[in-house]
Amino acid sequence: MAKQGTNHQTVKFYQTGTFTVGNRLLDENYRTVQATQERCNTIDSGHRACQGCGQALGARYALDAAMRATNNKIIAANATGCLEVFTTPYPETAWNIPWIHSLFGNVASVASGIAASLKAKGDTETRVIAQGGDGGSTDIGFATLSGMFDRNDDVLYICYDNGGYMNTGVQRSSATPGGARTSTTMPVGDNPGSSFNTGKFLPAIAMAHEIPYVATASVHDLHDLERKVEKAMSFHGARYIQINVPCPLGWGSDPALTIKLARMGVESGLVPLFEAENGDLINSTKIRYRIPVEDYLQLQRRYSHILKPANQHQLASIRALADKNIKRYNLL
Amino acid sequence: MLKQISGSIAVAKAVALCRPEVVPCYPITPQTHIVEHLSTLVKSGELKNCTYENVESEFAAMSVCIGSSATGARSYTATASQGLLYMMEAVYNASGLGLPIVMTLGNRAIGAPINIWNDHSDAMSVRDAGWIQLFVENNQQAVDVHIQAFKLAEALSLPVMVNMDGFILTHAITRVDMPEQSQVDQFLPSFIPRQLLDTSAPLTIGAMVGPDAFTEVRYLAHEKQQQALSIIEKQARQFEEIFGRDSGGLVKSYDAESSDIVFVAMGSVVGTLQALASELREQGQSIGILSLRSFRPFPIKSIRNALKSAKQIIVFEKSFAVGMGGVLASEVHMATHGLHIKINSIIGGLGGRTITVKSLKNIVDLASKGELEHETFMDLDLETVEKEINRQRSEPSSGSTAENILRDMGVVSASKTH
Numbered sequence: 001m002a003k004q005g006t007n008h009q010t011v012k013f014y015q016t017g018t019f020t021v022g023n024r025l026l027d028e029n030y031r032t033v034q035a036t037q038e039r040c041n042t043i044d045s046g047h048r049a050c051q052g053c054g055q056a057l058g059a060r061y062a063l064d065a066a067m068r069a070t071n072n073k074i075i076a077a078n079a080t081g082c083l084e085v086f087t088t089p090y091p092e093t094a095w096n097i098p099w100i101h102s103l104f105g106n107v108a109s110v111a112s113g114i115a116a117s118l119k120a121k122g123d124t125e126t127r128v129i130a131q132g133g134d135g136g137s138t139d140i141g142f143a144t145l146s147g148m149f150d151r152n153d154d155v156l157y158i159c160y161d162n163g164g165y166m167n168t169g170v171q172r173s174s175a176t177p178g179g180a181r182t183s184t185t186m187p188v189g190d191n192p193g194s195s196f197n198t199g200k201f202l203p204a205i206a207m208a209h210e211i212p213y214v215a216t217a218s219v220h221d222l223h224d225l226e227r228k229v230e231k232a233m234s235f236h237g238a239r240y241i242q243i244n245v246p247c248p249l250g251w252g253s254d255p256a257l258t259i260k261l262a263r264m265g266v267e268s269g270l271v272p273l274f275e276a277e278n279g280d281l282i283n284s285t286k287i288r289y290r291i292p293v294e295d296y297l298q299l300q301r302r303y304s305h306i307l308k309p310a311n312q313h314q315l316a317s318i319r320a321l322a323d324k325n326i327k328r329y330n331l332l
Numbered sequence: 333m334l335k336q337i338s339g340s341i342a343v344a345k346a347v348a349l350c351r352p353e354v355v356p357c358y359p360i361t362p363q364t365h366i367v368e369h370l371s372t373l374v375k376s377g378e379l380k381n382c383t384y385e386n387v388e389s390e391f392a393a394m395s396v397c398i399g400s401s402a403t404g405a406r407s408y409t410a411t412a413s414q415g416l417l418y419m420m421e422a423v424y425n426a427s428g429l430g431l432p433i434v435m436t437l438g439n440r441a442i443g444a445p446i447n448i449w450n451d452h453s454d455a456m457s458v459r460d461a462g463w464i465q466l467f468v469e470n471n472q473q474a475v476d477v478h479i480q481a482f483k484l485a486e487a488l489s490l491p492v493m494v495n496m497d498g499f500i501l502t503h504a505i506t507r508v509d510m511p512e513q514s515q516v517d518q519f520l521p522s523f524i525p526r527q528l529l530d531t532s533a534p535l536t537i538g539a540m541v542g543p544d545a546f547t548e549v550r551y552l553a554h555e556k557q558q559q560a561l562s563i564i565e566k567q568a569r570q571f572e573e574i575f576g577r578d579s580g581g582l583v584k585s586y587d588a589e590s591s592d593i594v595f596v597a598m599g600s601v602v603g604t605l606q607a608l609a610s611e612l613r614e615q616g617q618s619i620g621i622l623s624l625r626s627f628r629p630f631p632i633k634s635i636r637n638a639l640k641s642a643k644q645i646i647v648f649e650k651s652f653a654v655g656m657g658g659v660l661a662s663e664v665h666m667a668t669h670g671l672h673i674k675i676n677s678i679i680g681g682l683g684g685r686t687i688t689v690k691s692l693k694n695i696v697d698l699a700s701k702g703e704l705e706h707e708t709f710m711d712l713d714l715e716t717v718e719k720e721i722n723r724q725r726s727e728p729s730s731g732s733t734a735e736n737i738l739r740d741m742g743v744v745s746a747s748k749t750h
Contacts, residue, residue: 075529077399078538088539098529100402101538102425106395109387113354113399113407114529116383120353120405126531144395147388 033068034060034222040067040096042074047094048086052255054245054262055083055160058219059131062158062243065226067097069233070127075114076100079107079132079141082167083160105140107132108148111155119154127233128154134161134175138202149209152237156229159202159240162247170250174200177270178321179314180302182250187305196317203276206240210279213239218271219246220263224285228275244271252301264296269322272329284329293318333510339471339501340365342508343436346475348379349516350434350482352408353523354400356385356393360415361448362498363438367410390415394422394433401431402537404530406482406523408433412498413440413454420458423491427462427553429538430526432485432492434478435463439599439650440498441683445734449684450498451650452599455627456659462553464492464560465628466580467598471496471506476579477625479511480567482520487563488556489526495627497600499684511575519574557629564626582631584623585638587613591620593699594642596635596664598624601648601687608692619696624660635667644674644699648692650681657707680710716740 033039042063049056066074078084078101087094088101102110111130118126130148132141137159148155164182165171172182178196181187185194206214212235217225225243232239246262248255265271268291274284297303297318306314326332335342344366347355355374357367371386373379383400387393390411397407411419416437426433439455441447455465464484468474474496481492496502527537541549561582568581578584586606588594595605602623609619622638624631639645645668647661656662661677668675678695681687691711698704719740723730730736 073531075403075531085540088536090539090541090545093536093539095536096534098531098534099536100399100529102395102398102429103421106391106398106422109392109395110399110402112385112387112392113356113396113401113405114403115399116354116356116385116396117400117403117405117407120381120383120400122381143388144392147392150388151385153385 034064040064040072042067042095042097043087044094044096046092048089049082050249050255052246052248052253052258053082053086054162054219054247054258055133056086057222057258058160058217058225058243058245059083059158061219061222061225062229062241063097063129065229066127066129066156066233069230071125073126074129075126076129076131077102077107077110077114079130079136080104080167081133081136083131083133085167104136106144107136107141108144108155108157111157112148112151112153115154128156130155130157132157132159133165133167134159134163134202135165135173138174138200146205146209149206149211149238149240152211154236154238156232156239156241159242160245161202161242162245162250164247164250166247166250174198175202178317179306181252181305182302191314192305192311193302193314196314203240203242203274207276207279207281209238211238211240212236212278214276215241216244216271216273217241218244218262218266218273220259220266221273221285224273231275250302252304253299257299261296261299264291264299267291268293268296269326269331270296270318272325272331274329281329284331287326287331290332293322333512335508335510336505337471337508337510338365338503338505339474339496340438340503341369342471342475342510343478343496344369344373345510346478347408347434348373349511349513350408350479350520351406352379352382353405354383354385354396354407356387356396356409358387358390358393358411358415360390360412362440362450362502363410363412363436365502366436366438390419391422394419394426394435397433397435398422398426398429398431401426401433401525402429402527402529404523404525404528406486408435410436410438412438413442413448416454416458417442420461423458423463424461426491430489430556432482432489432523432525434481434485435491435493436478437493437495438498438502439495447683448498450500451682451684452495453651455493455495456651456653458493459628459659462490462557463628464488464490464557464626465495466492466626467495467624468501469584469600469602469623469625471501471504471508472577473579474501475508475510476571476575476577479516479520480571480580483567484560484563486523487567488560490556490560495599500600509577515574519571560626560629561631561633580625582626583634583638584625585620586623587620588622588638589620589641590618592618592643593646593696594620594622594639594644595646595648596622596624596639596660597648598627598660599650601650601681604687604689605648605692608689608696611689612693612696617696617700630663630667632667635664636671639664639668639673640671642673644676646676646678646695646699646704648678648680650679652679661707676704677707678710679708685711713741
């Protein structure tokens with residue numbers, strides 16, 4: 001049976017043109033656990049996420065992987081945001097684990113509190129996960145996140161990054177990419193969309209805290225995401241995983257293209273995938289076929305102005321960002 | 333055991349006797365000595381099975397308490413003034429979620445202008461936050477009420493705030509009868525959480541609630557506060573049985589039922605008022621005091637009963653609602669509705685201004701003669717105020733009010749820079 005990384009494939013898989021394979025064509029040992037009936041279903045079906053929601057997919061795989069890694073001993077804290085809203089509309093809940101939502105900007109602290117309680121009680125088995133969107137992590141929850149990193153509290157923080165405040169109607173966050181249209185950075189004026197040379201890249205900030213483990217992941221490669229979550233659970237102390245999650249509503253993209261867009265983000269160099277331990281980069285995912293950034297941008301209405309001749313300077317800036325990522329994170 | 337001890341250290345030791353399991357801390361004057369001492373108690377091993385967290389803000393401190401309390405840990409923190417404001421969103425959240433956190437508020441003024449000294453502006457800023465708010469008159473009560481606070485919080489699954497006057501109590505070294513661990517253990521059972529994040533019985537806490545159920549959830553919060561009225565009284569009696577002291581309760585009457593003029597007040601000023609009352613009673617005046625030990629829930633029935641035969645009520649408070657007047661005064665007004673008793677509102681002690689018996693005597697004199705204004709700012713320097721008002725009227729760029737006033741009073745000698 002052919003595996004990723006070998007030179008030749010002996011079987012032609014039915015999803016040609018991609019690097020994914022259908023489960024039913026694989027040997028049982030290589031099938032994704034999410035295909036079995038025994039999977040945890042940490043987030044149950046019936047929740048109210050939009051069609052094509054990258055976050056719902058990412059969260060389910062991340063949390064299920066964490067459950068497997070901890071013998072189903074997970075407590076999760078959630079920041080305010082889409083994930084919180086679409087999983088817990090009164091009187092329903094999609095969560096099959098102990099789960100708490102407190103506020104928008106305090107999820108890292110709430111998770112620290114849970115970890116502190118477990119420590120005081122001598123519970124070494126139960127593990128803690130905090131989850132938030134990019135706005136809840138890089139902006140309003142930034143201080144509490146940094147504090148949790150600083151104290152090296154035993155928490156895995158998962159940031160679902162879709163580049164904006166999608167829950168409140170697509171406003172700019174400090175993770176919104178340069179040039180992207182949001183409802184507070186409209187495509188008007190000389191520099192349409194979000195300003196370039198602004199924003200923060202939270203994984204690098206997490207690394208600067210020298211916490212045990214930092215990783216980025218993408219919903220197009222769910223096995224890689226699962227591996228990183230499982231690895232994160234093998235460490236104690238503060239850990240951070242940022243998952244790139246396409247948002248059809250906020251990006252102006254076809255819900256059917258969520259996985260494709262996630263892959264193209266990575267293949268264009270705009271979404272670097274890597275791992276870091278104790279502040280040092282230890283591994284990055286190589287781009288197999290580099291694609292021009294335009295191919296990625298043109299499928300998203302948030303970038304439609306970029307491809308106009310008048311905005312060539314913006315396109316150049318986005319290309320430069322891809323080049324910088326490729327060099328900085330050694331992606332080729 | 334009798335000890336000569338500062339209020340803050342006594343409270344830290346009392347909290348430790350309650351066996352808290354998680355204590356996040358962030359420094360702010362005048363409560364800092366409490367969390368400093370707890371840090372030492374945890375680090376030295378004297379307070380066991382407790383996680384102490386040096387967090388990055390008051391907002392984080394309360395948020396850590398939210399997480400730890402929901403995971404079944406007895407949780408405690410302390411703050412004051414600006415710290416409480418910075419924490420505010422989590423303060424409301426803790427009560428909304430029904431988490432039995434105990435917090436000390438070392439009462440302090442709120443800026444601007446920045447001021448570290450005592451008044452009750454901070455406590456009043458959270459009067460609608462859904463917390464139980466208790467006030468103490470002295471450091472013995474501070475110790476005793478903290479022990480009761482944990483029991484009360486856990487009985488109701490509601491957070492409890494113990495208000496002790498900054499500096500006046502936190503920094504005062506007085507004689508305190510420190511309880512024994514065995515007594516506290518007898519009074520305070522171990523924490524059985526009403527709701528718990530537990531992997532063996534998954535629970536969703538903090539779900540979104542829309543118009544279909546929000547009114548009911550909020551009404552139940554109000555109902556819980558009504559339940560607290562009887563529990564606070566019951567626990568004060570239980571406390572008295574074990575510790576032999578009358579501490580806590582909803583209100584404390586010092587001859588309120590039998591006096592013509594009754595002061596209503598909260599906190600350490602009750603001590604000053606007691607000194608005033610005993611002096612005036614010797615001179616034949618009929619002066620009583622009603623000390624409110626519970627501000628939330630507001631004990632309307634107890635207040636009404638204690639005040640029903642008074643001829644005049646003087647509400648003394650260390651804060652006010654700007655643009656409205658005394659908060660406590662208006663609530664006492666509501667509690668005594670229909671009794672037709674004259675109520676005067678005195679606002680004093682703001683930002684740590686000393687409350688003197690002399691000034692209070694003057695208030696009583698005016699009240700006896702029927703000359704006391706409905707609302708009085710005690711010891712207000714009217715001349716300075718008028719000067720600034722005139723300056724603002726005559727000069728478009730009259731500058732910072734606080735600096736102007738300090739200059740008028742000779743506190744700032746620098747020349748005008750604008």
